[in-house]
Amino acid sequence: MFILERLGTFFGILGQMAVTPMDIALLFSCTLLGIIFGALPGLTATLGVALLTTLTYGMKTDLALTALLSMYVGAIYGGSYSSILINIPGTAAAAATAMEGYPMACRGEAGRAIGLTTTASAIGTIIGMLFMVCLSPLVSAFALQFTSFEFFLLAFFGILISGTLACPDLVCKGWISGFIGLFLALVGRDRLQFYPRFTFGFSEFDGGIDIVPVLIGAFGIPQIIQVMVNQMKPGEAKPLERVVPEFGKIVRSMGNIVRSALIGVGIGSLPGIGEDVAAWVSYGAAKNASKHPERFGTGCDEGIVATETANNACIGGAIVPLLTLGIPGSPPAAMLLGALMLHNIAPGPMLAMEHPNFLLEVTAILFLAAVTMWIVGISLARHVVKVLTLPPMLFMPIVGLLCIIGSYSLGLSVFNLYLMLPVGILAYAMTELGYPIAPLVIGVILGPMADENLRRALMVSQGDFMPIFTRPVACILFFVIILTFVSQLPVYKRLRTRLADKWTARKTRQVACDTAADFGDNQ
């Protein structure tokens, strides 16, 4: 009965949105804008959501959410355009798509490739949405049992796992990035005793560092500097003929789609690990599972279906921890968290009680965004790809201007700008030296949660750490953190290699002995 009631509410919201002109207009315009943002190399989904956050600040929450989620879905899909047509991924999430999409475009099959990515992305988004709506209530109910120890460990685990998995170079760089984020989160008066920490006498720091300007600085400024310093030129686009939906091919690839969607949802639900990781992992899985792995890299359908399904399914996965625990699953989800906080919505286990229909609203918006994305992708792709000829050095300064006025407009504070630029320069330097930015952002977001909950938990236990070992979830989280940390230490890696070598040597000796024994018996 309860499920039927919820289904009725869902279809009610869906029907209401589908007949409201403002919702429809926002869905189409923001999805199109998202596709353009995703398609243009240099602009990212996170930056798109960040800039739109500043424009939707004055809107009603449901309208703002429609705009932001449409932008998110559109931008993740839009990255495939430049991957396929100019071999430059529009977003990191579409990097794996370029491996197969561009060879297809070189063979004159660009329309087919975009048709496949459009349908696969729409299906991926819908599967991600289904997982989101099914898993979120379970995770929320589970999280209601959490005490401060669990929340502290969860926040710390989020930062640690994000640093471990998002790092392109050494894992300790990811952790350093997370710890720098934690430090930034400590700036301001602490929320338990109002003691000013690292404010250096500036009253503007008393309230802490505003998340949205930090996010805009961390994701916007490095992009602008990179484009300008590297003099990024527009690529030469391959011709795009009619875009074909390729339903038959999609139906035949259902196994591949389901597997990739599961990978996308799973990776998306890990804190701070974005769509790019999901796309690469699903690409690898599709190659391993394929009957013809040798075709991968030469323009293989299975490859682009896998990557595009996974990166869009990741959206639903990233929203699960965001809504249930207040932990963003990907960088654009981190931006969404900032937007929700601006609209006085605090994601977490209590969200389902404070806003009972919120999850259903998000589900309805994601569903409509997926459908809108498919319609726009199939019907307008040939026109949208014209933006690929725009030189990045022409539009990046305008994006910079939007970042600046957007950051300012959120708190009407010039101090936000004073903070945004140094954070942006720091993020650029870190990117150049191989430090990931996602853990820094996750650190800034989860820092207050970690700080408050650690102190509150110790206050309740009178400074005793034993509850960590007596509470099952806390205990599991604690050992997972220890294992994650230890498994990345050079000492552990050396020990593991030495043990593996010893094991191999022992095996070889045993085989040699057996062979000698057999030989002796035969003699």
Add this chain to the structure above:
Amino acid sequence: MEEKKNWLRGVDFYCGIGIMIFGAFVVFEGFGMPLKDSWGGVQNVWYVSPALSPIFVGVGLILLGALLCSIGLREAGGGEIRRVLGAALAAGTLFSLPVQRFVAAVAIPAMYIYVLIPRVDFCIASILFLWSYMMLFYLVDEEGFVGLRAVFALGTALLCAALIVAGRLWSEAMPHAGDLLTAVCTVVFVLRARKISALHGSGAPFWRTLGLCIAATVILAVCFRFFLLVPLPTEGSVIEFMDRIRYNEF
């Protein structure tokens, strides 16, 4: 590839030292916070102290910095580490074209945010910001960049000095003097860029780019000021003019 990795490990060594120093600073500051003393009438115990997290973060940074240092030292070796430092301090690196481009790419928003936005009309400041980027990075090739950098550096230095030093004196006598000065600086940059781009242009359309700078600024200003009702940071001559048009005050 291997050489680049070695270089990165060399840099990691120095970054590790920097991170350890930063971590030590965080720990030092943490110990300055009330650990067992009373704060605001509340007697602290170590586990409720505001110093707990800073000390934890600081110690974490020190340990991770040490780990990074050790990895850098082991993988790159002493020779590479010395070579990285020598290369970083060499005049050729410090004054190379990519470094100059980086400095310009950072100097433009820094000038805009720290000097222009609090003092000059939003529209005029934004046009100068956009034009500076377009002029140095889009309209001209590398030789053109070299030709324009001196004009840009001198022009912005003079403008910033005038706005910071003399701005307060003008503000009462001539409220829009800063706007005028910035507009003049923009015109000088436009004229100079026109001349240089004729010799070392990148092939980009000059006047259309200038038009784009003005159009983008005006559209953004109108959207934020009149549709989103966001008061702009400094509303000078141009915004006042827009206000008059909007509210039919002519």
